[in-house]
Amino acid sequence: MEEQFILRVPPSVAERIERLLNESAAASEDKSLDLSFSEDGRSGSFVIGNDHFPASLLDLPTIVESYKTYDDSVLIKTADIGQMIMVREEGDPTPEAVEYRHGLTPPMRDARRRRFRREPDLNPELVQRVEKDLLNIMAGGTAENADVEVAGHEEDGDANTRNASKKTSPAPAAKPDVPDARENAAEPERSDSDESDDSI
Secondary structure (H helix, E strand, O other), rough: OOOOOOOOOOOOHHHHHHHHHHOOOOOOOOEEEEEOOOOOOEEEEEEOOEEEEEEEEEEEEEEEEEEEOOOOOOEEEEEEEEEEEEEOOOOOOOOOOEEOOOOOHHHHHHHHHHHOOOOOOOOOOHHHHHHHHHHHOOOOOOOOOOOOOOOOOOOHHHHHHHHHHHOOOOOOOOOOOOOOOOOOOOOOOOOHHHHHHOOO
Protein backbone atom coordinates (compact mmCIF):
# COMPACT_ATOMS: atom_id res chain seq x y z
CA MET A 1 0.00 0.00 0.00
CA GLU A 2 1.06 3.57 -0.61
CA GLU A 3 1.63 6.31 1.94
CA GLN A 4 -0.80 9.15 1.31
CA PHE A 5 -2.06 12.28 3.01
CA ILE A 6 -4.60 14.96 2.23
CA LEU A 7 -3.42 18.48 1.40
CA ARG A 8 -6.09 21.08 2.17
CA VAL A 9 -5.29 24.57 0.92
CA PRO A 10 -7.19 27.87 0.60
CA PRO A 11 -9.04 28.39 -2.73
CA SER A 12 -6.51 30.93 -4.05
CA VAL A 13 -3.62 28.52 -3.42
CA ALA A 14 -5.59 25.65 -4.99
CA GLU A 15 -5.93 27.61 -8.24
CA ARG A 16 -2.19 28.29 -8.30
CA ILE A 17 -1.34 24.62 -7.67
CA GLU A 18 -3.73 23.52 -10.43
CA ARG A 19 -2.14 25.99 -12.83
CA LEU A 20 1.32 24.73 -11.87
CA LEU A 21 0.33 21.09 -12.46
CA ASN A 22 -1.43 21.74 -15.80
CA GLU A 23 1.09 24.09 -17.37
CA SER A 24 4.75 23.43 -17.93
CA ALA A 25 7.02 24.59 -15.11
CA ALA A 26 8.76 27.10 -17.39
CA ALA A 27 5.53 28.85 -18.41
CA SER A 28 4.07 29.07 -14.90
CA GLU A 29 4.62 32.08 -12.65
CA ASP A 30 4.93 29.82 -9.59
CA LYS A 31 7.99 27.75 -10.39
CA SER A 32 8.58 26.30 -6.92
CA LEU A 33 6.46 24.30 -4.54
CA ASP A 34 7.81 23.30 -1.11
CA LEU A 35 6.55 21.98 2.20
CA SER A 36 8.71 21.87 5.33
CA PHE A 37 7.99 21.12 8.98
CA SER A 38 9.59 22.24 12.22
CA GLU A 39 11.10 19.90 14.84
CA ASP A 40 7.76 19.11 16.49
CA GLY A 41 6.53 17.59 13.20
CA ARG A 42 3.12 19.26 13.51
CA SER A 43 3.68 22.83 12.32
CA GLY A 44 5.50 24.04 9.25
CA SER A 45 5.31 26.22 6.19
CA PHE A 46 4.04 25.74 2.66
CA VAL A 47 5.84 27.70 -0.07
CA ILE A 48 4.46 28.33 -3.54
CA GLY A 49 6.40 30.78 -5.68
CA ASN A 50 7.52 33.57 -3.36
CA ASP A 51 4.58 33.23 -0.95
CA HIS A 52 4.81 31.42 2.40
CA PHE A 53 1.76 29.99 4.15
CA PRO A 54 1.57 28.40 7.63
CA ALA A 55 0.73 24.67 7.62
CA SER A 56 -0.29 22.16 10.29
CA LEU A 57 -0.34 18.36 10.31
CA LEU A 58 -3.66 17.21 11.81
CA ASP A 59 -5.08 13.77 12.55
CA LEU A 60 -8.44 13.00 10.97
CA PRO A 61 -11.22 11.74 13.27
CA THR A 62 -11.60 8.60 11.12
CA ILE A 63 -9.57 6.59 8.64
CA VAL A 64 -10.30 7.50 5.01
CA GLU A 65 -9.74 4.83 2.36
CA SER A 66 -8.21 5.81 -0.97
CA TYR A 67 -8.96 3.93 -4.20
CA LYS A 68 -7.76 4.07 -7.80
CA THR A 69 -9.03 2.49 -10.99
CA TYR A 70 -7.45 1.58 -14.32
CA ASP A 71 -10.58 0.66 -16.29
CA ASP A 72 -13.36 2.75 -14.64
CA SER A 73 -15.09 -0.38 -13.33
CA VAL A 74 -12.74 -2.05 -10.81
CA LEU A 75 -11.57 -0.09 -7.78
CA ILE A 76 -8.29 -0.98 -6.08
CA LYS A 77 -7.62 0.19 -2.52
CA THR A 78 -4.32 2.04 -2.34
CA ALA A 79 -4.08 3.48 1.17
CA ASP A 80 -5.64 4.26 4.53
CA ILE A 81 -5.35 8.00 5.10
CA GLY A 82 -5.31 9.19 8.70
CA GLN A 83 -3.71 12.64 8.48
CA MET A 84 -4.22 15.92 6.70
CA ILE A 85 -1.90 18.85 6.05
CA MET A 86 -3.90 22.04 6.43
CA VAL A 87 -2.46 25.14 4.80
CA ARG A 88 -3.85 28.42 6.18
CA GLU A 89 -3.80 32.05 5.20
CA GLU A 90 -1.43 34.25 7.19
CA GLY A 91 -4.08 35.71 9.50
CA ASP A 92 -5.93 32.44 10.27
CA PRO A 93 -5.56 31.07 13.81
CA THR A 94 -3.41 28.02 14.48
CA PRO A 95 -5.45 24.93 15.44
CA GLU A 96 -5.03 24.11 19.13
CA ALA A 97 -5.79 20.38 18.98
CA VAL A 98 -3.78 17.72 17.19
CA GLU A 99 -6.96 16.09 15.87
CA TYR A 100 -9.06 17.87 13.27
CA ARG A 101 -12.58 18.27 14.61
CA HIS A 102 -14.44 17.56 11.37
CA GLY A 103 -14.20 14.90 8.70
CA LEU A 104 -13.71 15.60 5.01
CA THR A 105 -17.37 15.70 3.95
CA PRO A 106 -20.33 17.70 5.30
CA PRO A 107 -22.02 14.68 6.98
CA MET A 108 -18.87 14.20 9.06
CA ARG A 109 -19.03 17.68 10.55
CA ASP A 110 -18.07 17.55 14.24
CA ALA A 111 -17.77 13.78 13.84
CA ARG A 112 -15.99 13.03 17.10
CA ARG A 113 -18.80 14.50 19.23
CA ARG A 114 -21.79 13.48 17.11
CA ARG A 115 -20.90 10.03 15.81
CA PHE A 116 -18.61 8.37 18.37
CA ARG A 117 -19.28 7.05 21.83
CA ARG A 118 -17.98 9.29 24.59
CA GLU A 119 -14.92 8.02 26.43
CA PRO A 120 -15.78 6.86 29.95
CA ASP A 121 -14.73 9.02 32.88
CA LEU A 122 -12.36 6.67 34.71
CA ASN A 123 -10.13 7.50 37.63
CA PRO A 124 -6.53 6.65 36.55
CA GLU A 125 -5.63 5.52 40.09
CA LEU A 126 -8.55 3.08 40.11
CA VAL A 127 -7.49 1.69 36.73
CA GLN A 128 -3.91 1.16 37.97
CA ARG A 129 -5.15 -0.52 41.16
CA VAL A 130 -7.42 -2.89 39.25
CA GLU A 131 -4.63 -3.68 36.78
CA LYS A 132 -2.24 -4.50 39.63
CA ASP A 133 -4.84 -6.76 41.28
CA LEU A 134 -5.54 -8.51 38.00
CA LEU A 135 -1.84 -9.20 37.44
CA ASN A 136 -1.56 -10.56 41.01
CA ILE A 137 -4.52 -12.89 40.44
CA MET A 138 -3.09 -14.10 37.13
CA ALA A 139 0.23 -14.84 38.89
CA GLY A 140 -1.60 -17.03 41.43
CA GLY A 141 -1.87 -14.48 44.23
CA THR A 142 -4.83 -12.65 45.65
CA ALA A 143 -6.27 -9.20 45.13
CA GLU A 144 -4.91 -6.76 47.72
CA ASN A 145 -7.24 -3.86 47.12
CA ALA A 146 -10.48 -5.79 46.75
CA ASP A 147 -13.38 -4.41 48.72
CA VAL A 148 -15.27 -7.52 49.75
CA GLU A 149 -18.82 -6.99 50.86
CA VAL A 150 -20.37 -9.87 52.76
CA ALA A 151 -24.11 -9.60 52.61
CA GLY A 152 -25.59 -11.13 55.75
CA HIS A 153 -29.00 -12.62 55.12
CA GLU A 154 -31.43 -12.84 57.97
CA GLU A 155 -32.79 -16.27 58.73
CA ASP A 156 -36.30 -15.11 57.86
CA GLY A 157 -35.10 -13.91 54.47
CA ASP A 158 -33.39 -17.26 53.80
CA ALA A 159 -36.51 -19.17 54.83
CA ASN A 160 -38.65 -17.02 52.56
CA THR A 161 -36.29 -17.69 49.69
CA ARG A 162 -36.41 -21.42 50.24
CA ASN A 163 -40.21 -21.40 50.52
CA ALA A 164 -40.55 -19.37 47.33
CA SER A 165 -38.66 -21.99 45.38
CA LYS A 166 -40.83 -24.77 46.79
CA LYS A 167 -44.17 -23.25 45.77
CA THR A 168 -46.51 -25.76 44.25
CA SER A 169 -47.43 -25.27 40.65
CA PRO A 170 -51.13 -24.84 39.88
CA ALA A 171 -53.02 -27.93 38.78
CA PRO A 172 -53.55 -28.22 35.04
CA ALA A 173 -56.90 -27.04 33.78
CA ALA A 174 -59.46 -29.75 33.03
CA LYS A 175 -59.76 -30.59 29.35
CA PRO A 176 -63.18 -30.14 27.75
CA ASP A 177 -64.98 -33.27 26.63
CA VAL A 178 -63.59 -34.09 23.22
CA PRO A 179 -64.76 -37.24 21.46
CA ASP A 180 -62.10 -39.90 21.15
CA ALA A 181 -60.26 -39.96 17.84
CA ARG A 182 -60.77 -43.73 17.56
CA GLU A 183 -64.51 -43.27 17.46
CA ASN A 184 -64.18 -40.98 14.42
CA ALA A 185 -61.80 -43.31 12.62
CA ALA A 186 -64.49 -44.41 10.15
CA GLU A 187 -64.59 -42.66 6.79
CA PRO A 188 -66.73 -39.52 6.91
CA GLU A 189 -69.87 -39.35 4.85
CA ARG A 190 -69.54 -37.55 1.53
CA SER A 191 -71.83 -34.74 0.63
CA ASP A 192 -73.31 -33.97 -2.77
CA SER A 193 -70.84 -31.11 -3.25
CA ASP A 194 -67.91 -33.52 -2.82
CA GLU A 195 -69.28 -35.78 -5.56
CA SER A 196 -69.69 -32.86 -7.90
CA ASP A 197 -66.09 -31.87 -7.32
CA ASP A 198 -64.92 -35.32 -8.45
CA SER A 199 -66.73 -35.00 -11.74
CA ILE A 200 -64.85 -31.86 -12.68
